[in-house]
Amino acid sequence: MQPLLIEKGIRPGVALLRLNRPESLNALNRALVAELTETLLQLEKDDEVKAIVITGNERAFAAGADIKEMANDSAIDMLLLDQFQRWDQIKRLKKVLIAAVSGYALGGGCELAMLCDIIIASETAQFGQPEIKIGVIPGAGGTQRLVRAIGKSRAMEYILTGRFFSAQQAAAWGLVSRVVPVELYLEEALKLAEEIASMPPIAVQLAKQSVLKAYELSLEEGLHFERRNFYLLFATEDQKEGMRAFMEKRTPQWKGR
Ligand code: DAK
16 A cells, blocks of 8 residues: 555645555654655645645544654664654745644654644644653654644643643644634645645745744844845745736736746
């Protein structure tokens, strides 16, 4: 069975990637992470794709890294494998990633969802960083991104106990944009991806980069980064087109230039 299913053009400008190891609740083994990363890097170069939705199935987005695969690894095996570079490659993607999460998003699954730009959750979604229960800690950003998303005290509580939290909690705490009925989570994510894909691509890219900098820079530096990108957009044909179309009361035609 293919560990990753790819549907390009499922909506205009949108690609859908489905994690597909249902027998292990989409546990992220090395082959799946490699294929996911390679596919994302290819889609990054594909002009027809503007936004990417990553999903699993109703029961699981992903229940974490594959415990069975890594159980006997040594620290040196881990170091030499250097799986983290793949996660860094995903982090550096310029195109928009939306996670459509239903069921379990645990450990590396929760970290993958948090690596995406937007999370849409089904009402059945359950999030958590349960690594502590198997003798480790989050290794792909969980201790950092969860704190930034839901605050120190809550992140500490859930990382130190490994307990899961619900879609509704995740929404109340700002980890996910919204919670929708289970039969709609993918549809809503695809609709959102299509809407973003219809926006001027360079502005989308620079908006994404600017928002992400809010995680990493001081307010002063972040404002500076935003301002430079704002100025830069006045060098695009799409800025001229967008403002002209507004004044002429017509729909803009984006060129992505
Ligand atoms: N790995 C491997 N197999 C898994 C799995 C996982 N994470 N989660 C579930 N499975 C498998 C189960 O073993 C079972 O397989 P069989 O026994 O049928 O062969 C099948 O999926 C169905 O699971 P259950 O029978 O357990 O189903 P339940 O409904 O009873 O329970 C559950 C669902 C999600 C509560 C439970 O399966 C569970 O607790 N799963 C483990 C969750 C977990 O601890 N996740 C964190 C894993 S550690 C790294 C990057 C990231 C990471 C590490 C390194 N690098 C870049 C190096 C991340 C680490 C983690 O995610």
